[in-house]
Amino acid sequence: MDTPVIKSQSKKPRKLKAFDRDEVVKAAVEYFHGDELAANVWVNKYALKDSFGNIYERTPDDMHRRIASELARIEQKYPNPLSEEKIYKALRYFQYIVPQGSPMAGIGNNLQVSSLSNCFVIGNGADSYGGIAKADEEQVQLMKRRGGVGQDLSHLRPKGTPVMNSALSSTGIVPFMERYSNSTREVAQDGRRGALMLTVSIKHPDAEDFIDAKVERGKVTGANVSVRIDDEFMRSAMDGKPYRQQFPIDAKEPDMTKEVDASRIWKKIIHNAWKSAEPGILFWDTIIRESVPDCYSDLGYKTISTNPCGEIPLCPYDSCRLLAINLYGYVENPFTDEASFNFEKFGEHVQMAQRMMDDIIDLEIEKIERILEKIDADPEGSDIKNTERELWVKIQKACVNGRRTGVGITAEGDMLAALGLRYGSDDAIDFSVQVHRTLAVNAYRSSAVMAKERGAFPIYDSEREKDNPFINRLREADPALYEEMLAHGRRNIALLTIAPTGTTSLMTQTTSGIEPAFLISYKRRRKVNPNDKDAKVTFIDEVGDHWEEYNVFHHKFLVWLTNNGYDVDKVTRMEAEELQKIIEKSPFYKATANDVDWVQKVKMQGAIQKWVDHSISVTVNIPEDTSEEMVQKIYETAWEAGCKGCTIYRDGSRSGVLVSDTASKESQPKFRETMPPKRPDRLEAAVVRFKNSNEDWIAVIGLFDDRPYEVFTGRAEDMFKFPDYVTSGWVMKNKDEDGHNRYDLQFCDRDGYRVTIEGLSRSFNKEYWNYAKLISGVLRHGMPIVHVVELIEGLNVPEDFINTWKKGVIRALKQFVPDGTQAADSTCPGCSDPDGLLYKEGCLLCKSCGYSECG
Known part of the structure; x- marks a missing residue:
């Protein structure tokens, strides 16, 4: 294989040296002071590599040099350029300025053709199959x-609306949610699937179907969903008044209207979010009212949706790149009585970060040009x-005319703890607001300076922005900055x-981000030699291996321990009761995700939001026993506090998050006999199509309370025939002419008529x-699905086709294993983490190194 060459417009091409993966992992672990998770994340996601997986960087220091070199190249195009060394010092060790995701992986990487943008919003506004299909293609083209x-x-027109085709009436928005969701699941992105956000206005007549799509139907698993809620709906819901839905939603004279009970729908949103953490809420009037880009809505910058995590509301075909400033890096003498925040250095770095973000826009424009060149050269x-x-021409235009950036932060929780402030307290909120006001003023000052040096974004018009609440807040905080924008404009x-x-x-x-620490400590285990004099054997497993349980701590809690004179090794081995006494002395006590007062957290979000021109991605974590009434209070407080969005996660409403090790022996499950629920004559069913080796297979899974209750599966050519568009239906239990049970499949065709096909069981011989x-x-x-899968995998069957059939059953059932469930054999073959493998959308993924396995 030829040695790859990195080309630069200002330097001679440089040859790259490929490193052995094991060497890179070892060097990265050393770089991160033994943190294997951080090392593996960097190696798998951000180290420079080609399409064959060859790695050309040994440690993050190489990456920071690569990024600094490219940013310095762009700086040379403009007056008063930053030096490469100054940029590198701000990036190194992830201490101050951290490009996020796509910029980190893609800056200076000419070995792959990719964008530097983290997120996009699309929307052609077409209410037709052509427009829907085009949006589907645009979506996957961006995800790749x-x-x-x-x-x-x-x-999209509501369900039942007349259409001029053979369907006669519209199916509504829900089937297209599933279409876009399925496309997202199909797109591979270097070991991760694509990410999708679907939104709809509460004013849309199908909004209630949208709200129920994921909870009641068990579908749309490839997308996050959020409802755009306006102030009128909130007032109607809280006052018990009716609310008018209409289509088109913005029409002065709509084609259809519908009066609904706002309180009932609001309760449904609350219940669904309490039950499953979705839908998320977007307070749309607040978003639009505060949006600076919407001052230019008639020029193409009308905000219509958000990126998948909700922090960037965007207009159609605009994009954004992300960069985080590590707030902990500006705390001097952390976790001591002398702790202080260096506002001077912080302000200087914010201005530098905004400048670097503007450089990244130039680099993105180069990337788009390269993407267009590749498209032109493709043989199709x-x-x-x-x-x-x-699509890319539209994105290029929006990028050039707006030059939108996404400067943010991380380590808010650690910054507050290091300063001795309890997350969620009034003092902590006041200090956070001071930090974010400083950030906003300095970022906008940097953009104004760049406008003078480099030129304002092409459509800048101060007259359009004069009544914008966010701009006027800046004006009040720093009148001189506002005057500078009036004189020279703004770059972004x-x-x-x-x-x-x-x-x-x-x-x-x-x-x-803005979040508190999730957990202070959790337990892990390691195998030990019982003859080792330092070994502390916690238990012996069924095969005689000896194990030691030990405490793993949040990184900055370790700093607190060290700075306050504790022996970290001794604390690591402490029992829970003794450890808890030490945790209670730390600033992290009562300041973790499940400890923070939930109403205070949304008040904090609303206060900070006033100094963030886009939005904030934040999740309010609440205990499992939290009532729906409390969820309602959190949402309504978020709206009143000026938040632009809110997401609730109730512990246990989804699988797959870390939990503290607090279960007592008394709470452990005991063996007991069970009685299965009686099978109704009619069961909801999911139809799953998949590949088994090179064969097409179909599975019909009967569902009881959204959980697999019975399974029918086989090769597509052997099973009865039904249309490819069928993804759900009902399994009907009937009697055949001999009085034996017979199972039939019923589904709706595209015209809404129910079709019944007899004999699901006929696809099997008696043994199957x-x-x-x-x-x-x-x-x-x-039995938990993961254990059913394990049981089937262990079946010892001699015939080849039964083995194939067995694999088909496993493939079908794996798709119903809750995300985050640990595999029966959870040792990762990629990094050997004994607890690494978790289920995610039917595949096994390693939480440590990103290894994935489907099948």
Whole structure:
């Protein structure tokens, strides 16, 4: 293989040296001071690599040099350029400025053709199959370039609306939610699926179906969903008044209207969010009222939806790149009585970060040009590739005219703790507001300076912005800054956000985004030699291996321990009761995700939101026993406090999050006999199509309370025939002419008529049918799906086709294993983490290194 070459416009091409993966992982672990999770995240997601997986960077220091070199190249185009060394010092060790996601992976990477944008919103506004199909293609074209996508569905006509085709009436928005969701699940992005946000206005007549789509139907698993709620609806819901829905939603003389009980729908939103953490809420009037880009809505910058995590509301075909400032890096003498925040250094770095973000826009424009060149060079005809080409031309135009940036933060929780402030307290909120006001003023000052040096964004018009609440807040905070914008304009249409910073916070080794610490400590275990004099054997497993349980701590809690004179090794081995006494002395006590007063948290979000021109991604974590009434109070407080959105996560409403090790022996489950629920004559069913080796297979899964109750599966060519568009229906239990049970499938065709096909069981010979009945019996008695899969995998059957059939059953059932469930054998073959493998959408993924396995 030829040695790859990185080309630069200002330097000679440099040859790259490929490193052995094991060498890179070892060096990265050393770089992160033994933090294997951070090391593996960096190696898998951000180290420079080509399409064959060859790695060309040994540690994050190489990456920071790569990024600094490219940003310095752009700086040389403009007056008063930042030096490469100054940029590098701000980036190194993830201490101050951290490009997020796509910029980190893509800046200076010419080995792959990808975008530097983290997120996009699309929307052609067409209410036709052509427009719907085009949006579907646009979505996957963006996802393959590593971007997350948002779409609003409020322009699609409601269910039952007459249409001029063979269907005669519209199916409404829900089937298209499933279509876009399925497309997202199909797109691979270097070990991760695409990310999608679907939104709809509460004013749309199908809004209630949208709200129920994920909870009641068990579908749309490839998308986040959020409802755009206006102030009129909130007032109607809280006052018990009716609310008018209409289509089109913005029409002065709509084609249809419908009066609904706002309180009932509001209760449904609350219940669904309490039950399943979705839908999310977008307070749309607040978003539009505060939006600076919407001052230019008639020029194409009308906000219609958000990115998948909700922190960037966007207009159609605009995009955004993200960068986080590590707030913990500005705390001097952390966790001591002398702790202070260096506002001077922070302000200087914010201005630098905004400048670097503007440089990244220039780099993104270069990337788009390269994408267009690749599309033009592809051998397909223009009729095939026109949608992709037109898409990137639109994105290029929005990027050039607005130059939108996404400067944000991470480590809010650690910053407050290091200063001795309790997250969620009034003092902590006041200090956070001071920090974010400083950030906003300095970022906008930097953008104004760049407008003078580099030119304002092309459509800047101060007259359009004069009544914008956010701009007037800046004007009041810093009149001189406002005058400078009047004189020279601004380089960027909108600047600020607060994103979740998931993998970024793993590498900064801090709390994520605006969030508090999730847990202070949790337990892990390691195998030990019982003859080792230092070994502390906690238990012996069934095969005789000896294990030690030990405490793993949040990174900055370790700093607190060290700075306050504790022996970290000794604390690591403490029992829970003794450890708890120490935790209670720390500033993290009563300040974790489940401890923080939930109403205070949304008040904090609303106070900070006033200094963030885009939005804030934040989740309010609440205990499992939280009432729906409290969820309602949190939502309504968020609206009143000026939040632009709100998401609730109730512990246990979804699988797959870390939990503290607090269960007592008394709370452990005991063996007991169970009685399965009686099978109704009619069961809801999911129809699953999949590949088993090279064969097409179909599974029909009978569902009871959204859980697999019985399974029928086989090769598509052997099973009865029914249309490819069928994804759900009902399994009907009947009697055949001999009095034996017979199972039939019923589904709705595209015209809404019910069709029944007899004889699901006829696709099996008697032996397969007997296995299917045994497996269905296990399912009915409530065995967790992951253990049912394990049981089937262990079946010892001699015939080849039964083995193939067995694999088909496993493939079908794996799709119903709740996300986050640990695999029976959870040792990761990629990194050997003994607890690494978790289920995610039917596949096994390693939480440590990103290894994935489907099948």
